[in-house]
Amino acid sequence: MTIRDVARAAGVSVATASRALNQSGLVAAGTRATVRAAAERLHYSPHAGARSLITSRTHTIGVLLPDLYGEFFSEVIRGIDQRVQQAGYHCLISSARHGGPSLEAALRAMRGRVDGVVLMSPEFTGELSQRTLPAGFPVVLLNSAPTQLPHPSLTIANFEGSRAMVRHLAGLGHRRIALIRGAEGNFDAAERRRGYRAALAEAGLPPAPELEIPGDFSEAAGVAGARALLELPAPPTAIFAANDGMAIGALFALRDAGRRVPEDIAIGGFDDIPMARYVEPSLTSVHVDISALGERAATRLLALLEGRSEPDVSRETLPTTLVVRRSCGAPQR
Amino acid sequence: MTIRDVARAAGVSVATASRALNQSGLVAAGTRATVRAAAERLHYSPHAGARSLITSRTHTIGVLLPDLYGEFFSEVIRGIDQRVQQAGYHCLISSARHGGPSLEAALRAMRGRVDGVVLMSPEFTGELSQRTLPAGFPVVLLNSAPTQLPHPSLTIANFEGSRAMVRHLAGLGHRRIALIRGAEGNFDAAERRRGYRAALAEAGLPPAPELEIPGDFSEAAGVAGARALLELPAPPTAIFAANDGMAIGALFALRDAGRRVPEDIAIGGFDDIPMARYVEPSLTSVHVDISALGERAATRLLALLEGRSEPDVSRETLPTTLVVRRSCGAPQR
DNA sequence: TTGTAGGCGTTATCAA
DNA sequence: TTGATAACGCCTACAA
Numbered sequence: 001m002t003i004r005d006v007a008r009a010a011g012v013s014v015a016t017a018s019r020a021l022n023q024s025g026l027v028a029a030g031t032r033a034t035v036r037a038a039a040e041r042l043h044y045s046p047h048a049g050a051r052s053l054i055t056s057r058t059h060t061i062g063v064l065l066p067d068l069y070g071e072f073f074s075e076v077i078r079g080i081d082q083r084v085q086q087a088g089y090h091c092l093i094s095s096a097r098h099g100g101p102s103l104e105a106a107l108r109a110m111r112g113r114v115d116g117v118v119l120m121s122p123e124f125t126g127e128l129s130q131r132t133l134p135a136g137f138p139v140v141l142l143n144s145a146p147t148q149l150p151h152p153s154l155t156i157a158n159f160e161g162s163r164a165m166v167r168h169l170a171g172l173g174h175r176r177i178a179l180i181r182g183a184e185g186n187f188d189a190a191e192r193r194r195g196y197r198a199a200l201a202e203a204g205l206p207p208a209p210e211l212e213i214p215g216d217f218s219e220a221a222g223v224a225g226a227r228a229l230l231e232l233p234a235p236p237t238a239i240f241a242a243n244d245g246m247a248i249g250a251l252f253a254l255r256d257a258g259r260r261v262p263e264d265i266a267i268g269g270f271d272d273i274p275m276a277r278y279v280e281p282s283l284t285s286v287h288v289d290i291s292a293l294g295e296r297a298a299t300r301l302l303a304l305l306e307g308r309s310e311p312d313v314s315r316e317t318l319p320t321t322l323v324v325r326r327s328c329g330a331p332q333r
Numbered sequence: 334m335t336i337r338d339v340a341r342a343a344g345v346s347v348a349t350a351s352r353a354l355n356q357s358g359l360v361a362a363g364t365r366a367t368v369r370a371a372a373e374r375l376h377y378s379p380h381a382g383a384r385s386l387i388t389s390r391t392h393t394i395g396v397l398l399p400d401l402y403g404e405f406f407s408e409v410i411r412g413i414d415q416r417v418q419q420a421g422y423h424c425l426i427s428s429a430r431h432g433g434p435s436l437e438a439a440l441r442a443m444r445g446r447v448d449g450v451v452l453m454s455p456e457f458t459g460e461l462s463q464r465t466l467p468a469g470f471p472v473v474l475l476n477s478a479p480t481q482l483p484h485p486s487l488t489i490a491n492f493e494g495s496r497a498m499v500r501h502l503a504g505l506g507h508r509r510i511a512l513i514r515g516a517e518g519n520f521d522a523a524e525r526r527r528g529y530r531a532a533l534a535e536a537g538l539p540p541a542p543e544l545e546i547p548g549d550f551s552e553a554a555g556v557a558g559a560r561a562l563l564e565l566p567a568p569p570t571a572i573f574a575a576n577d578g579m580a581i582g583a584l585f586a587l588r589d590a591g592r593r594v595p596e597d598i599a600i601g602g603f604d605d606i607p608m609a610r611y612v613e614p615s616l617t618s619v620h621v622d623i624s625a626l627g628e629r630a631a632t633r634l635l636a637l638l639e640g641r642s643e644p645d646v647s648r649e650t651l652p653t654t655l656v657v658r659r660s661c662g663a664p665q666r
Numbered sequence: 667t668t669g670t671a672g673g674c675g676t677t678a679t680c681a682a
Numbered sequence: 683t684t685g686a687t688a689a690c691g692c693c694t695a696c697a698a
Contacts, residue, residue: 002675013685043464047445049382050675053690068414074407081401093424112380131376280613335691346669351693383691386674
């Protein structure tokens with residue numbers, strides 16, 4: 001079932017059939033109708049590969065993520081797909097997780113399959129880019145550290161969100177506010193710590209290195225972190241965990257240790273995962289609209305593809321909002 | 334950067350270059366090395382579209398889901414991608430959600446881009462299949478009702494899982510066990526109800542139509558369902574909700590109504606979403622390994638693609654396991 | 667063991 | 683307004 005069949009059925013040449021099927025060119029209204037009818041009747045749909053060969057557009061964008069696990073990624077994908085679909089594009093998903101194919105291989109494998117790529121990976125460097133991607137290949141970076149790379153990049157307001165959280169805790173009267181940090185070397189984690197420190201400084205609270213506990217975004221790290229904090233000669237009265245997973249871990253650890261939340265210790269998290277509403281007490285967190293992040297990334301990439309935007313390498317930050325629930329002890333509503 | 338460039342750089346013909354790059358054909362070890370080196374140096378990677386034109390394989394599989402929202406879908410995708418990636422394939426994701434393009438359009442748009450498709454949609458009929466897909470096009474159905482369609486299909490053990498749950502509740506001494514049903518017309522929902530009824534019958538409990546409350550898998554339906562049940566002249570002592578979302582809704586409704594769970598009323602859910610562990614009391618549920626479902630679907634599809642399997646249209650059911658937590662009041666451990 | 671040449675399904679160019 | 687025909691990049695007979 002190729003365009004030849006359609007052409008034959010409509011009694012025209014393939015060239016005319018092609019013109020009639022696409023918007024392009026001048027075709028008599030009558031012939032166009034005949035061709036369209038034939039295509040419909042034959043259930044014709046063009047072969048994407050062949051078309052991309054000549055147009056050198058695939059109408060597909062690649063989405064390369066470090067993993068496909070968890071709500072963050074599913075939401076990103078949802079946002080991207082939604083945006084991309086309404087533009088008539090497709091989504092080729094791939095994860096370059098540890099143990100799987102390298103980022104380079106994954107990127108390379110996408111060649112000829114996608115017109116551009118939304119990329120989330122700390123490993124992506126200029127050197128790699130140059131080695132792997134054709135010059136000028138459209139790329140949008142997601143949640144990456146600021147780079148010199150000539151690509152637009154999107155992040156969420158890690159710094160501002162954390163600062164708002166810690167400011168809120170300080171506003172409730174807490175003087176000893178601990179931080180359970182995110183993964184070492186992670187850009188989000190670093191930014192969240194920066195926000196934490198900034199808020200402390202603003203509130204006139206002295207930096208207290210012993211209140212900063214390393215973590216890795218896992219629930220277990222939250223448990224361990226909270227336990228460590230309780231061991232301190234002067235334990236904190238509030239804990240800010242760099243993500244909700246660790247915050248929930250901390251919640252459990254405190255409960256096990258017989259501490260009441262928020263009466264004895266307040267807790268705040270980051271991400272506002274759905275579960276935050278359900279834990280007991282419900283978790284104060286920093287809300288992030290992840291599907292909007294994906295949608296925005298797709299929009300930027302499409303703009304690049306359509307050549308509508310200048311090589312705009314600006315960095316864009318999506319806002320976050322503090323969601324106050326019971327775990328921080330603030331008066332509700 | 335095409336194979337011509339590589340050939341030229343290696344001082345051979347494109348045919349030889351092609352042979353050297355693929356496993357195929359007899360090539361002198363020396364020339365193979367030269368060609369490979371040239372390809373490496375030039376960062377050559379073949380154009381997928383062109384290749385698919387001649388081989389008529391894309392090494393890509395389509396994944397068509399009703400939506401991309403929530404953990405179920407992200408886990409399915411993860412399972413599929415994992416399996417497919419290790420076979421050197423790619424994943425083209427698409428959702429045929431309401432308001433978006435129709436299933437037919439989505440399916441049609443995949444032509445020439447994928448070698449086969451993992452499909453989850455209640456709307457997929459033989460008629461549609463015939464109209465949209467080339468005869469013999471590889472399809473694997475996910476969580477669909479049994480059909481006459483000549484495609485392998487995969488489901489989870491809805492019936493068995495529900496039966497195990499209700500059997501468990503009956504075993505704890507409950508005589509009045511209610512069901513909050515899943516969405517009308519949904520195959521999973523129907524199967525879960527069938528399991529519920531079967532377990533009641535096995536336990537010698539009389540069917541009690543007033544204990545079957547309609548629902549739609551939403552948390553709100555769980556709230557409404559639980560309230561309705563409490564209004565009954567003889568309320569149930571246990572509630573089985575057809576999914577965890579509704580079970581959690583019911584949990585909240587009971588708490589609001591001043592009922593203790595599990596002391597006054599026991600609750601069980603289905604799916605074992607991550608949140609089930611975190612609600613208070615933790616929720617007894619039926620565990621489903623969703624990424625395994627995706628992985629299995631991918632495996633079946635790949636078998637079809639590689640022609641390794643006969644046109645095996647068998648229906649495969651993935652087991653579920655009952656996870657007992659506190660909400661049902663069973664002794665722990 | 668290697669090279670030549672044809673063709674996969676489309677669109678684009680150029681004549682008619 | 684239409685039709686031949688030449689690409690696009692690749693693979694694979696077939697010939698050398």
